[in-house]
Amino acid sequence: MLEAITLTLELAITVTILLLLIGTPIAWWLARSKSWWKEVVGTLVSLPLVLPPTVLGFYLLLALGPNSLLGRSIASVIGHTLPFTFAGLVVASIIYSLPFMVQPVRNAFEAIGERPLEVASTLRASPLDCFFSVVLPLARPGLITGTILSFAHTVGEFGVVLMIGGNIPGETKVLSIAIYDYVETLEWNKAHILAGGMLVFSFLVIFSTTTIEKRLRRRMQ
Amino acid sequence: MSRTLTDQPEMITASFKGLQGAFELDASFRLSASGVTALFGPSGCGKTSVLRCIAGLNQMKEGYFSLKGEVWQDGESFLPAHKRPVGYVFQEASLFPHLSVEQNLIYGQKRSRSAPAPDQTVLNQADVVELLGIGPLLRRSPNKLSGGERQRVAIGRALLSRPRILLMDEPMAALDRFSKNEILPYLERLHDELKIPMLYVSHDITEVERLADQMVLMEMGKVKAAGSLQTLLSDPSLSLSSMPEAASVLTGTLTAMDDAFGISTIVVSGQRFQIPGVKGPIGRSVRLRIEASDVALSRHMPEGTSSILNTPSVTIETIQSFGQHMTNVFLGLGEDLDRQTLIARISRKSLHALDLRVGDRLQAMIKSVSMVRDV
Numbered sequence: 001m002l003e004a005i006t007l008t009l010e011l012a013i014t015v016t017i018l019l020l021l022i023g024t025p026i027a028w029w030l031a032r033s034k035s036w037w038k039e040v041v042g043t044l045v046s047l048p049l050v051l052p053p054t055v056l057g058f059y060l061l062l063a064l065g066p067n068s069l070l071g072r073s074i075a076s077v078i079g080h081t082l083p084f085t086f087a088g089l090v091v092a093s094i095i096y097s098l099p100f101m102v103q104p105v106r107n108a109f110e111a112i113g114e115r116p117l118e119v120a121s122t123l124r125a126s127p128l129d130c131f132f133s134v135v136l137p138l139a140r141p142g143l144i145t146g147t148i149l150s151f152a153h154t155v156g157e158f159g160v161v162l163m164i165g166g167n168i169p170g171e172t173k174v175l176s177i178a179i180y181d182y183v184e185t186l187e188w189n190k191a192h193i194l195a196g197g198m199l200v201f202s203f204l205v206i207f208s209t210t211t212i213e214k215r216l217r218r219r220m221q
Numbered sequence: 222m223s224r225t226l227t228d229q230p231e232m233i234t235a236s237f238k239g240l241q242g243a244f245e246l247d248a249s250f251r252l253s254a255s256g257v258t259a260l261f262g263p264s265g266c267g268k269t270s271v272l273r274c275i276a277g278l279n280q281m282k283e284g285y286f287s288l289k290g291e292v293w294q295d296g297e298s299f300l301p302a303h304k305r306p307v308g309y310v311f312q313e314a315s316l317f318p319h320l321s322v323e324q325n326l327i328y329g330q331k332r333s334r335s336a337p338a339p340d341q342t343v344l345n346q347a348d349v350v351e352l353l354g355i356g357p358l359l360r361r362s363p364n365k366l367s368g369g370e371r372q373r374v375a376i377g378r379a380l381l382s383r384p385r386i387l388l389m390d391e392p393m394a395a396l397d398r399f400s401k402n403e404i405l406p407y408l409e410r411l412h413d414e415l416k417i418p419m420l421y422v423s424h425d426i427t428e429v430e431r432l433a434d435q436m437v438l439m440e441m442g443k444v445k446a447a448g449s450l451q452t453l454l455s456d457p458s459l460s461l462s463s464m465p466e467a468a469s470v471l472t473g474t475l476t477a478m479d480d481a482f483g484i485s486t487i488v489v490s491g492q493r494f495q496i497p498g499v500k501g502p503i504g505r506s507v508r509l510r511i512e513a514s515d516v517a518l519s520r521h522m523p524e525g526t527s528s529i530l531n532t533p534s535v536t537i538e539t540i541q542s543f544g545q546h547m548t549n550v551f552l553g554l555g556e557d558l559d560r561q562t563l564i565a566r567i568s569r570k571s572l573h574a575l576d577l578r579v580g581d582r583l584q585a586m587i588k589s590v591s592m593v594r595d596v
Contacts, residue, residue: 123379134317
């Protein structure tokens with residue numbers, strides 16, 4: 001049971017950090033670009049919000065498996081294919097949780113508007129300097145929301161994990177799979193502990209997100 | 222276009238041409254790079270666009286800009302905004318909400334350390350804080366400040382970034398009357414104490430008359446005229462003299478003070494003016510504003526005593542009627558080189574009754590003169 005919990009946390013932390021690094025530039029581009037195909041990209045990023053996780057998992061399994069070009073080239077670099085490994089879970093989770101990072105961060109970037117960037121540039125801040133000294137601090141509420149939501153969403157996922165990760169203890173057997181397992185094998189007590197824990201965790205996530213965001217917004221107005 | 226304007230060492234040379242949405246800007250001017258230059262015109266005439274082009278925030282299809290011989294933009298070459306040594310004050314103060322007042326102040330200063338400022342004294346934080354009276358605000362958060370206080374901090378922030386030119390986009394437009402009166406004296410101090418040239422966008426002529434030395438008059442994306450404030454205000458061919466609040470601005474020297482009545486004597490182009498409430502050392506220069514509708518004309522010196530203190534002798538330079546019933550009479554005050562122009566607004570009926578002609582010598586009777594500021 002403990003193994004499933006640590007594995008889940010490990011996965012969620014890795015995915016959240018990577019999502020901050022990948023999602024922030026995507027959100028910035030979506031917020032600032034004037035190109036016509038940005039909404040196409042925006043839609044692709046948001047797809048996991050409506051797609052059944054099994055659909056996403058199915059395609060990822062095909063794309064990353066040994067029968068696809070992508071899967072084979074990844075295997076030739078790292079020595080094995082991604083499905084049914086921890087790394088495979090990370091990749092799938094990043095794609096699956098991407099909208100939960102990109103959406104709030106993009107909204108926060110858009111809310112900043114043009115003016116603070118212009119002010120920074122008349123005060124000799126280069127675009128990169130401005131991004132770190134003005135944009136990121138002003139977008140903090142959105143970044144915090146995105147971080148919490150991505151983390152929580154990764155902790156709670158089931159369908160994608162089942163499709164691409166399977167059920168290997170210590171490698172891909174995360175919390176939600178473990179709960180499913182306990183129920184299947186009629187170990188109700190253990191299922192209760194994990195499920196109850198998840199319930200409390202989820203409540204705390206949503207509650208803290210809303211309060212933190214509210215406080216930050218009030219401070220900046 | 223750019224090639225026809227050659228650089229000159231102590232000049233601002235600007236030329237911008239291009240479309241911005243449906244708006245066409247085609248503005249060129251060259252003026253002395255000193256004192257305050259007002260960009261004046263009705264809302265939507267392109268004043269702000271010109272300022273933004275100078276700051277590098279907008280890029281027009283064709284553009285040229287140089288400051289004291291240093292070219293920032295010419296055809297394809299374009300110095301990006303963050304490399305231009307400007308201090309820009311936006312209409313709304315736009316302080317960074319995530320930084321304290323003090324952190325806002327030093328934001329630009331930190332980033333402009335390397336910039337040389339050869340011909341002007343470098344302002345340090347203490348000077349700026351003193352100049353703008355913002356000492357008590359330093360530790361506060363920008364959202365705890367009043368509109369006027371915010372704008373003063375924004376001006377300070379711009380000054381500390383070692384600008385070689387200050388660009389102000391209607392810094393008082395978003396303020397109420399009260400905050401305006403609070404901030405004007407600070408702007409006048411800037412004018413008097415700093416050597417940095419300032420471009421000041423405004424659609425309020427009284428603000429311009431108080432602050433500006435030069436003026437760029439704009440209309441529908443084009444420059445109608447550019448030159449000294451006095452010249453433009455008294456130019457019959459421009460629309461300024463037909464505004465309801467048309468006035469002339471005169472420069473004079475304080476020569477005597479009468480303490481009993483609090484009346485000071487100011488000599489303007491050799492003529493003595495008596496004005497209440499002007500103080501200061503004898504010999505200082507002051508700027509006077511006389512509204513055109515406060516000036517009456519007479520062929521003779523009024524007999525006996527009257528309440529009117531100022532009755533200078535003048536010569537008619539131009540007569541211009543506008544509307545159906547009114548006339549502006551442009552009057553020369555003083556001789557030759559020292560000549561300044563006074564505008565009188567009289568009815569067409571009076572013009573006819575007095576049979577006024579260009580070249581006539583008259584007495585002007587001035588009901589009220591206000592001192593605008595020191596020069």
